[in-house]
Amino acid sequence: MNRQAENFYAGDLFGELHQADAAIDAAPARLGWSDYLPGLVVCSVASLAAAWLAEHYGFPIILLGLLIGLAMSFIASVEVTAPGLDFASRHFLRAGIVLLGLQVTFAQVAGLGWIAFAGTMLVMACAFAAAIVAARWAREGREAGILAGGATAICGASAALALYGVIGRDRLDRARFSVALVGVAVASAIAMSAYPAIAQGIGLTDKQAGFLIGASVHDAAQAIGGAYSYSDHAGADATVVKLARVAMLGPVVALVALWLGRGEGGTNSAWRKVAMPWFIVGFFLLLAVNSVVTIPEALTGPALTLSKALLLLAVVATAMRSQLGLLIEAGWRALVPVAVASCASFVVALAVAILAID
Template sequence: MSDRKPDPALFAGDLFGEVYQSEIADPGERQTLAGLLPGLLTCLIAALAAMWLAEHYGFPAILLGLLIGLALHFLADHPALGTGLDFAARHFLRIGIVLLGLQVTVMQISAIGWLAFAGLLAIMMAAFGAGLIGAKLSGQGRYAGVLAGGATAICGASAALAIYSVIGRDRLDQARFTITLVGVALASALALSIYPAAAQSLGLDAAQAGYLVGASIHDVAQAIGGGYAISDEAGAQATIIKLARVALLAPAVALIALWLGEAGGAEAKSKPVWRRLSMPWFIIAFLALVAVNSVVTLPVQLAESGLAASKFLLLLAVTATAMRARLSLLLEAGWRPLVPVIAATLASFMAALVVALLLT
C-alpha cells in the first residue's frame, strides 16, 4: 500500500455513523463474511453482555447495550471492526423493525374503539409537539425535536432509528442522535418503575391503568410488562394500546418524510409529492407483514419468536451504533439534547392520564 495519507475530505460516514477515520474501502469492493465477522462478533459479545446484565439486574437491555457500546467506542477505531459494526447498525435495525409486524393486526387496532384510538392520536401529537417545543427552547433545532417527539410518541429506540433514517446525519449529527437514544431508553426504564405505581395510587381501574401505561411507556416490552405488573386485565389493555402505537410507525415515518423532505434543498422539494412520500423498504415490509398477520392466523410460537428476534436485532443495532459514536462529540453536546426527550415524555404521560380518566 502507498504511505500517502488519505484526503480528510474522503472520510466516510454512513446513516448511523459520524466520520470514520479508518481506511476508505473501495466503493466497488464487495463485503465478505471474513470482513464482517470481527465487527459482528464484537457487537454480539457486547449485546450478550447487555442481555445478561438485564436479566440479572432488571435494567432494560437496550439501555445497557447503549451504555456498553459507548464504553467500547474506542474499538471502532480498529480497521477490522468498522465494516461489521456498520453492517449491524444498518441491516439488523431494518430487519428488526420488519419483524415487529408479526406483533400487530388490523383487528387489534380496531378492537380498541374509535374514541380510545382518537385519544391515542392526541397523546402522540402532544408528545411530538412537546418534543418540538423542547428542542426549540433548548436550541437543538426542529430535527432533534422530530426525533425525540417521534421516538417518544411511537415505540422508543426502534422508532428513533427509523425516523433518523429519514432525517439523515447531514441534518442531525450522531452526537445528538445517540444522546436522544440514551434519553429515550432511560425515560422508558424510569416510566416502567413509576407509572404502574402512579396508576394504582391515582385509583385508576384496570382498563384505565392499562391504557395509561400502554399509551405512555415507549418500549414495547416495558409497556406490556408495566401493564401486567398491575393486573392481567391491565396488561391485556396495555398490550393492545401499545401495539396500536407500533402500527402507527409506518404512517408516522411517511408523514415525517413528507414534511421534512429529503436532504438536498430545492431539488428535493421540487420532486412530486408521491416521491417525497415514499417510505424506506423496511417500513413497507413492516406494513406488508402486518397485512399478512391480519389475514392469516400465524402460530403463536412464530409471533413470540419474531418478537424475541426483533428485540435482539434492535439491541445489536443500537449497540453497534453506540460503538460507532464519537464520545468527544457526546461530551461537547452536553445535556441540552435531553430536553426534547424530557418534554415529550412528560407531555405523553400527562396527556395519557387525561385520556385514561376520560375513558370511564
C-alpha cells in the first residue's frame, strides 16, 4: 500500500495510531475530549441514522451501519475526525464485548443437555473448519478464514469484532474485514427468513426447528426472532442454543489469540502467548457473576441495549475508515469463507436436528 495515500491517522479496529512517516513527530502527545468530539459526533449521527432505518424498514442494523459508514468513508480524510473515530472503534468495541457477558449463564449452557450441546459444538467446529478451508482455496489467507468462521460459528458481527481485535490489521486489512462483516450480516438476514420456512417445509418439530435456527443463524437477535416466528417453543429452544454459542466467544477468542501468537506491535513473550485480551477476561467475569448472582432484568435489559449501541458505533467508525478502493480490490473472494461457512453451518445443524434431536 502506498503510505503517502493513507489518512493522517489510520489504525486497526482497536485504533493503534499510525502516521505517515513525514508527520510522525507532529502528532500530539496528548488529546483532550475536544479532539475526540468531531469524530464521535459524526459516528453517532451515522449510527442513529442506521438505527432509525432499521426500526422503520426492518433491515439488520449492523448491515445498515456498515453501509452508511462505508458511504461516509470520505470523512476519514478529514484530519479532525480521526481521533474520535479511533476512540469509538477501540473503546466502544471492548466495552460492548464485555457487556455481552451479562446475557448468558453457565446454567443456560448446561440446560441444553449433552446431545444438544455436543451438536452445537459440532456445528461450530464444522463452520470454523469450512471457513478456513474456503479461505485457503480462495487465497484469502488463514486469518480471513478465522474471522469468517468465528463470526459464523459464534454470534455474527460481535464475534467478528472480537476476533479482529486479536488478528490485527497487520494480518488482515480493514477492507477485507469490512467485506466479511457485510457478508456475515447479509447471510444472517437471509437465514432468519429462509431457515424457518425450510424447517416448516420439511416438517421439523418445534424442538428440531429451534435447534436448527439457534445453531446456524449468525446474529443472536435474528436467530431468536426467526425461531419465534416458527413457534414459541422453537423460540425458547433456539434462545438457549444461541446463548450457548455466545458463551463460546471467550474461549474461542482466547484460543485464536494463542494460535496466532504475536500480532501487530506485540511481543512474543511467554506471557503474551498465554494471556487473553482484557475485554475477554471482562466478558468471562460478567458471565461468572451472572451465573452465581441473579441480576434483575432492569439491569440486563439496558446492558444489552448499551452493548448493541456500542458495537454499532464501533462498526460504523471502522467502516468510515475503510478505503473503498481496497474494498473493490478485495472482490468476491473475500466473501467465499463466509458463504462456505454459512452453508456448512446450516447443513450440519440440519443433520444434527433430524438425526439427534427428538
